[in-house]
Amino acid sequence: MSTSLDVYGLDQKTMTAVVNKLENTGGKKIGLTYLPFYDSPTEETLWDVVKAVSPLADFRAVDGEAKLVGRQAFERMYADVVSLAQKERFNASDLRKIREAGMLPIVDGQSSLISQMGAQAKIKVRDALQRCKDAIDNRLEWMQVNALLGKITSPSTSKVKFSFDYGITPGQSGVVPSVLWSTVATSTPLTDLLDWQQTVVENTGILLDTVIMSRKALTYIMKSTLMKAEMQYTGPMLSITKAQQVIETNTGLKIEVYDSTYTSANGLTITRFLPANTIIMLASGLSDGIGDTARVMHPLNDYKPGYYSWTTVKDDPYGIEAGVGLDAFPRIKHPEALFNAIVY
Numbered sequence: 001m002s003t004s005l006d007v008y009g010l011d012q013k014t015m016t017a018v019v020n021k022l023e024n025t026g027g028k029k030i031g032l033t034y035l036p037f038y039d040s041p042t043e044e045t046l047w048d049v050v051k052a053v054s055p056l057a058d059f060r061a062v063d064g065e066a067k068l069v070g071r072q073a074f075e076r077m078y079a080d081v082v083s084l085a086q087k088e089r090f091n092a093s094d095l096r097k098i099r100e101a102g103m104l105p106i107v108d109g110q111s112s113l114i115s116q117m118g119a120q121a122k123i124k125v126r127d128a129l130q131r132c133k134d135a136i137d138n139r140l141e142w143m144q145v146n147a148l149l150g151k152i153t154s155p156s157t158s159k160v161k162f163s164f165d166y167g168i169t170p171g172q173s174g175v176v177p178s179v180l181w182s183t184v185a186t187s188t189p190l191t192d193l194l195d196w197q198q199t200v201v202e203n204t205g206i207l208l209d210t211v212i213m214s215r216k217a218l219t220y221i222m223k224s225t226l227m228k229a230e231m232q233y234t235g236p237m238l239s240i241t242k243a244q245q246v247i248e249t250n251t252g253l254k255i256e257v258y259d260s261t262y263t264s265a266n267g268l269t270i271t272r273f274l275p276a277n278t279i280i281m282l283a284s285g286l287s288d289g290i291g292d293t294a295r296v297m298h299p300l301n302d303y304k305p306g307y308y309s310w311t312t313v314k315d316d317p318y319g320i321e322a323g324v325g326l327d328a329f330p331r332i333k334h335p336e337a338l339f340n341a342i343v344y
Contacts, residue, residue: 015309016301019129019324026134027260030212031144031293034282035330038292039305043081045294047331079164079329081296082143086135087323088128089314125322132324133307138262140328144293145273147330148212148280149173149340166332168340172200175341181220182344189221189343190230193251196281196339204336210284212256214276217343218244253281277344283337291332298327 146152150168154161177192197208221227222243230250231242244255261270274280282290300308312321332338 012300012310013302015125015129015311015322016307018126019133019307019309020301022126022130022133024134024137025130026138026262028258029137029141029260030256030258031141031330034148034284034289035144035291035293035332036289037305037328038294038331040081040294040296043296043327045079045081045296045329045331047077047333077166077331079331081294081327081329082160082162083325083327084136084139085323085325086132087321088132089319089321090124090128091317091319128322129309129324132322136307136324136326140293140326141260141273142262143328144330145280147291147332148282148338149274149278150332150335150338152330166335168335168338169203171203172336172339175339177341177343180344181217181224184220184223185225187220187224188226189224190227190247190250192341192343193247193253193281196341197251197253200281200337200339206283206286206334206337207252208281208283208337208339209252209254210256211253211279211281212258212274213279213343214259214272214274215240215257216276217279218255218257220344221247254284275342277342279341279343281339281341283334286334286337288333290334290337291330293328293330295326295328298325300325 143152147166150173151163151165153163175196177187177189179187181187181189181192193211200206200208218240222238222240227243227246228238231238231246244257247253248255258274259272259276260274261272263270284290295305297303297305298308300310307324307326309322309324311323313319314321
């Protein structure tokens with residue numbers, strides 16, 4: 001059975017154009033803030049891991065030659081971008097409604113059952129594409145957060161198996177404070193953050209200026225006995241906002257409160273992108289950034305980088321599958337400017 005998808009309003013070009021205009025509706029995302037898209041020419045992406053340096057210029061004689069200073073890569077990393085994809089199915093009755101709505105005329109431009117039917121059909125297609133794109137964005141966010149933590153390992157349920165280690169120094173990954181922040185009577189969160197900043201400064205010369213944490217981690221900071229003592233001199237009112245202000249004022253860190261989650265396919269299991277007990281510290285002011293997210297061109301997007309869509313006709317049982325895809329992979333250029341800790 002041969003059927004043109006155009007009669008259903010599901011032609012690939014139109015769908016791809018719609019997908020690329022859709023805004024994410026799946027909650028707060030931070031991945032592209034720190035690892036923005038980079039358009040890679042091929043699926044095989046290669047990048048240099050370079051130390052952020054700030055050297056002194058050399059002296060030279062008036063008629064002498066200047067010293068050539070370059071940025072020396074201490075490691076080169078390679079990865080294939082991974083293909084992210086999600087699809088939904090329209091059955092025969094869905095398609096009949098969409099087709100009839102598109103073929104029947106609207107008389108005199110007046111609102112009618114037909115126009116309502118057409119609007120509902122468009123909404124159905126758009127909602128399906130939105131759900132698919134949100135699922136792609138969720139997986140992309142999952143990859144980017146794990147990249148900031150230093151390692152991406154595909155889930156055990158994934159058909160594609162891979163593991164990628166970005167090489168964060170062991171002393172800057174998986175660090176645990178001497179007193180967990182949940183032990184509020186003796187915890188020292190302000191001191192911990194200052195010490196961790198100093199550790200990275202001494203190791204790399206880079207001052208970390210951003211910390212990503214859950215609201216629960218910030219709540220433990222607020223409840224810390226030592227923090228309460230600190231806040232009594234700046235204001236007696238105890239609040240999360242005040243605790244955040246004290247930390248930011250004393251460390252120079254900008255706190256990004258991040259509690260975004262994703263769900264299982266049936267919606268019964270809710271999982272955080274970043275565990276509530278884990279914080280990420282980073283330097284946001286590097287001239288070339290912490291890293292980026294390589295994305296590649298795709299034939300279904302007119303050979304341009306970005307999201308694409310496709311449709312497939314199924315004969316038995318009859319229906320059409322419509323999907324959204326993106327080929328991408330996060331790249332960390334400065335692992336030395338990343339730090340993460342398990343704080344409770």
